[in-house]
Amino acid sequence: xxxxxxxxxxxxxxxxxxxxxxxxxxxxxxxxxxxxxxxxxxxxxxxxxxxxxxxxxxxxxxxxxxxxxxxxxxxxxxxxxxxxxxxxxxxxxxxxxxxxxxxxxxxxx
Amino acid sequence: xxxxxxxxxxxxxxxxxxxxxxxxxxxxxxxxxxxxxxxxxxxxxxxxxxxxxxxxxxxxxxxxxxxxxxxxxxxxxxxxxxxxxxxxxxxxxxxxxxxxxxxxxxxxxxxxxxxxxxxxxxxxxxxxxxxxxxxxxxxxxxxxxxxxxxxxxxxxxxxxxxxxxxxxxxxxxxxxxxxxxxxxxxxxxxxxxxxxxxxxxxxxxxxxxxxxxxxxxxxxxxxxxxxxxxxxxxxxxxxxxxxxxxxxxxxxxxxxxxxxxxxxxxxxxxxxxxxxxxxxxxxxxxxxxxxxxxxxxxxxxxxxxxxxxxxxxxxxxxxxxxxxxxxxxxxxxxxxxxxxxxxxxxxxxxxxxxxxxxxxxxxxxxxxxxxxxxxxxxxxxxxxxxxxxxxxxxxxxxxxxxxxxxxxxxxxxxxxxxxxxxxxxxxxxxxxxxxxxxxxxxxxxx
Numbered sequence: 001x002x003x004x005x006x007x008x009x010x011x012x013x014x015x016x017x018x019x020x021x022x023x024x025x026x027x028x029x030x031x032x033x034x035x036x037x038x039x040x041x042x043x044x045x046x047x048x049x050x051x052x053x054x055x056x057x058x059x060x061x062x063x064x065x066x067x068x069x070x071x072x073x074x075x076x077x078x079x080x081x082x083x084x085x086x087x088x089x090x091x092x093x094x095x096x097x098x099x100x101x102x103x104x105x106x107x108x109x
Numbered sequence: 110x111x112x113x114x115x116x117x118x119x120x121x122x123x124x125x126x127x128x129x130x131x132x133x134x135x136x137x138x139x140x141x142x143x144x145x146x147x148x149x150x151x152x153x154x155x156x157x158x159x160x161x162x163x164x165x166x167x168x169x170x171x172x173x174x175x176x177x178x179x180x181x182x183x184x185x186x187x188x189x190x191x192x193x194x195x196x197x198x199x200x201x202x203x204x205x206x207x208x209x210x211x212x213x214x215x216x217x218x219x220x221x222x223x224x225x226x227x228x229x230x231x232x233x234x235x236x237x238x239x240x241x242x243x244x245x246x247x248x249x250x251x252x253x254x255x256x257x258x259x260x261x262x263x264x265x266x267x268x269x270x271x272x273x274x275x276x277x278x279x280x281x282x283x284x285x286x287x288x289x290x291x292x293x294x295x296x297x298x299x300x301x302x303x304x305x306x307x308x309x310x311x312x313x314x315x316x317x318x319x320x321x322x323x324x325x326x327x328x329x330x331x332x333x334x335x336x337x338x339x340x341x342x343x344x345x346x347x348x349x350x351x352x353x354x355x356x357x358x359x360x361x362x363x364x365x366x367x368x369x370x371x372x373x374x375x376x377x378x379x380x381x382x383x384x385x386x387x388x389x390x391x392x393x394x395x396x397x398x399x400x401x402x403x404x405x406x407x408x409x410x411x412x413x414x415x416x417x418x419x420x421x422x423x424x425x426x427x428x429x430x431x432x433x434x435x436x437x438x439x440x441x442x443x444x445x446x447x448x449x450x451x452x453x454x455x456x457x458x459x460x461x462x463x464x465x466x467x468x469x470x471x472x473x474x475x476x477x478x479x480x481x482x483x484x485x486x487x488x489x490x491x492x493x494x495x496x497x498x499x500x501x502x503x504x505x506x507x508x509x510x511x512x513x514x515x516x517x518x519x520x521x522x523x524x525x526x527x528x529x530x531x532x533x534x535x536x537x538x539x540x541x542x543x544x545x546x547x548x549x550x551x552x553x554x555x
Contacts (some may be wrong), residue, residue: 008330008366010323012375015239015538019469021364021373048479055357061395062369070379076239078149079426079535081467081496083475093481 004095006102007033011091018050018072019085021095027063031101034058036066036099042067045097049090067094115285115309116342118177119143119190120316122150122167126176128340130318133180136342140288141181141548142291143173143190143316144281149417150471152423152534154195154254155227165196166203166275173447174207179292182213182272189284193275195253196223198551200275205313205553216555221258221276223548226541228252230422237503238538252534253423256541258358259385259414261297262548263287268552278421282310285343294346294352296429296475304411308392308394311382312406318339319353319371320402321361334360354403364400372396385418385543387411417540426535429466429498430505432512433471435525437489444520445470445491451519452495455511461504470494492525505530 005023006029011020022037024030039056046054052070059066074080074086084090114140118129122145145167157182158165168171170192171461181188193200201220215548224299249506255278266274275369276284286306289295312319315527320341321332339359345351355363372394376382382389393408433451436444450467456463469475471492474482499505509528516526 004329008326008370010370010374011372014375014377017239017377019373019375019377021274021370021376023369023373024242025366048481053234057377057392059373059379059392061393062372064369064373066373066376066379076536078267078423079496079498079533081429081465083471083494089476093477096481 001099001101002095003037003097007095009091009095011088013073013086015075016071017077018069018090020067020069020091020097021107022065022067022094024063030060030063032102037065037097042094043099045094110347112344113188113289114138114342114344115140115142115288115313116140117313117340119145120314120318121145121147122169124316126173128338130176130180132182132340132342133177133186133357136356138186138342141177142188142284143192144284146191146194146278148421148536149423149449149534151194151255152253152536155508157424158195163199166194166200170200170203171207171493174204178208179209179212182216188273189287191276191279191284191444193277195389197275197277202555204273205555208555212553217271218273218275218553219269219271220551221262221266221274221548223546224255224258224278225255226256226420226546227251229412230420235539239349240537242541247424250421250425252425255418256418256546258548259283260287260290263418263548264291266550267291269552276370281314282307282384283386285310285313288387290343300387300411300413302349304389305376305409307382307384307387307389307411308391308406308461309343309345309351310475312368313341313343315371317361317376318374319367320355320363321367324367324370327475336360336489338541350398351406353406363404365396365398365404366403368406369397370536383415384415387414393539407443416543416545418543420541421536421538423534423536426533428499428502428505428530428532430499430508430530432528433494434512435490435492436523436525438522441489441491444522447520448493448523449516451497452511456508461506461507465498467496467536502530549550
């Protein structure tokens with residue numbers, strides 16, 4: 001299944017660094033997300049876009065993960081040649097990530 | 110316990126006007142804050158000021174003040190904004206002129222300046238944040254350099270009786286933190302409350318992004334009436350506890366989900382959100398839905414402020430040229446790919462020098478790259494986009510021109526040529542000791 005079935009996301013930019021929050025629709029899915037949506041998996045997912053390291057911060061009380069993607073924005077919004085120089089649409093790209101099926105929960109809450 | 114009501118009237122320079130008017134008229138606000146200054150905006154404003162000494166502030170300032178000044182004065186709502194951009198003093202003068210034209214007398218408008226450190230930065234050689242470079246590498250091309258001021262000069266202006274405070278570069282959350290410090294007399298080393306106030310500021314600074322804007326995803330996250338999106342207001346208590354809400358009858362939604370998305374927006378380490386006044390800690394923040402479109406926020410805190418201030422430097426960074434062209438129907442993708450090959454070959458043949466060249470097919474791989482590009486059904490239409498970075502404007506112009514020649518020289522059935530060439534003003538950042546920056550407050554009275 002796609003990450004989109006369990007979580008929503010928003011991307012922000014600071015210089016050449018993108019951050020993407022991944023927030024469980026249901027806080028109860030947080031542990032499952034934390035297990036399967038690792039920094040390494042996000043790094044591999046964005047291998048052709050993100051040139052630097054990927055860090056992950058955990059916010060269990062919010063049921064959320066925050067990914068910080070370095071060298072991700074073609075130099076940053078002020079000099080990137082990308083059609084989406086802020087990289088805002090990367091949030092939706094991340095929700096395309098394949099995660100193991102979680103039969104008891106599908107679709108929006 | 111006393112409560113202060115702060116509304117967010119704009120989350121970026123071009124934001125909608127009417128939601129701020131609604132807040133001014135019936136929000137029972139104490140303060141209305143307009144955040145209108147993006148990273149690069151101030152460099153462009155500095156260029157405008159070089160051409161005209163009275164210019165260099167937000168181009169929508171007159172429109173916004175004309176819309177909100179009367180209800181704000183009638184309802185005793187103080188205005189705080191960074192619309193001063195590269196010329197806060199000029200902006201205050203312009204705002205005073207608008208107030209006088211309306212017949213509003215006795216209005217005290219403060220200008221906060223001192224963030225402009227352009228002259229100092231031209232002579233310095235400091236390491237840049239986020240790149241391997243140094244300031245000296247771009248010294249001759251610097252357009253602007255502005256330090257992020259904190260809440261202190263805004264608090265000084267409010268203590269000086271200002272009804273309107275207009276700043277240049279100030280940390281965005283500080284625009285909201287300042288009225289809280291002023292009203293509640295929070296100490297400048299009360300890191301816990303400064304942290305809580307920063308949480309509120311961070312949640313409000315993008316205005317509609319917490320009331321359901323930038324949130325809707327049909328079928329997954331539905332939001333009502335985005336065309337009439339209401340902007341947020343916070344009811345903040347003396348102890349820093351706050352409730353985020355919006356006006357009844359406006360569009361959008363304030364939920365725990367919208368608050369979570371905005372809390373993590375443009376955030377790196379949630380435990381260390383560096384601000385001029387405090388290092389805020391968002392890691393223990395909690396949200397509770399306490400009513401329809403009402404969310405309580407708690408758990409923010411902070412630690413001692415950093416010794417350095419961030420400085421954003423705008424500099425000339427060459428040129429970019431761009432061209433676009435569309436294909437449709439059967440074989441659209443193949444013709445689009447052929448068109449890109451042709452233009453790339455033309456740039457080589459005609460000696461257009463690019464330091465970076467990007468070839469996109471919009472709808473296929475303009476956002477997704479490499480393995481992320483799916484292998485779904487072929488699109489019914491494809492728009493090519495070729496964009497390159499050049500050292501000269503002439504070469505930038507030639508990129509768009511070559512795309513345009515696809516009209517008569519490219520594959521069959523193309524249309525919709527579009528081209529542009531522009532100078533790039535890029536932004537980089539560095540850190541300087543805070544004692545090198547001296548904020549000033551001046552006043553205009555109508």
